[in-house]
Amino acid sequence: MKLGKRKLIMFTIIITIAVTAIAGFVLVQYKDRTYFNSPPYEAELAKPSDVLVVYFSRSGYTEAMAREIARKFNADTVNIKSDKYSLDFTGWRNAANDADAQVTSVEITPETIDMSKYRLIFIGSPIWWYRPAPPLWTFVEKNNFLGKNVILFNTFNSRFKNEEIAKFQEALTKNNGKLLDHVFVRRGRVYYQITGQELIEQSKITVEEKMEEWLKVQ
Ligand SMILES: Cc1cc2nc3c(=O)[nH]c(=O)nc-3n(C[C@H](O)[C@H](O)[C@H](O)COP(=O)(O)O)c2cc1C
Known part of the structure; x- marks a missing residue:
């Protein structure tokens, strides 16, 4: 009887963990296929920057x-495209595999930019x-950043690793770039994420706080 009760508790725990994991995976896959369309942007030609x-x-x-x-x-602005990371399961799997293998060279368009x-x-x-x-590692590998001040920005759900950012800085330095800063917006884990609009607001604040400082650097 005692053993039966213990077994039931174990079974319940395992089922709860399994259901939570499956629900998380399904939620990630669902959210992952929805593109967030932010308000469009076009530079004003009369005010070159x-x-x-x-x-x-x-x-x-x-x-x-x-x-x-x-x-x-x-x-x-330049939007780098990479076909293998489409917004479906194949794209997600390619993204997960390449990121896990720390791939730094993939097909991107455009590959080089006149900077x-x-x-x-x-x-x-x-x-x-x-x-x-x-794709961002590839862009850094393919371009020469001589005389350029560079600011890295990222969005993510929960965390990045500083040592990975340090490696990224090394790759940039190798191609003559100077990393001035790293800014980011954390969206939160998949169960309690901020909205796209909140991300936009946080991006604005992040830039406003630092823009004067960045523009002072020669
Ligand atoms: C394959 C893959 C791996 C991810 N790994 C991380 C991670 O290590 N840490 C994290 O906080 N978010 C991670 N995310 C979440 C994304 O960074 C986050 O959803 C990001 O805001 C998406 O940006 P995008 O809409 O510009 O593609 C990962 C997403 C994918 C598809």
Whole structure:
């Protein structure tokens, strides 16, 4: 009888864990297929800027942050595309596998950008497996950042690792870039995430707090 009760408790615990894990996975897959369409942005041609915002975004959240940064500086923007990370299960699996293997070279479009007219360059991506996503590493590997101040920006759910950001800085330094800062918006774990609008508000505040300081750096 005693053994039966213990077995029942164990069974209940295992089922609860399994159901929570499955529900989490289903929720991630569902949310992962929904692109967040943030308000569009276009630089005003009459006010040329020496700031560029380059970003990769799989589901729209880093794009939302990129657009808010760009709005503050009237910056030009470049959206890096990478077909293998489509917004379906195959894309998610490719993302998970490549991030886990710390891949730093994938097909991206565009691969190189003429950055001669820019002084300050923002580069952004989501965090995958605690580090910037592979397309951003590829972009850094393929371009020369000589004389450029660079600010890394990321969106993510819960955490990144500082040692991975340090590795990213090393890759940038190897191609002559100077990392000025790292800014980010944490969305929260999949069960209690901030909304897209809240992410936009937080992006605005993050930029406003630091923009004067960034612009002072020669
Ligand atoms: C394959 C994969 C791995 C992820 N790994 C992490 C992680 O290590 N830490 C984290 O906080 N969020 C992680 N996330 C969540 C994303 O960073 C987060 O949803 C991000 O805001 C998505 O940005 P995007 O809409 O620009 O693609 C991961 C997402 C995917 C698809």
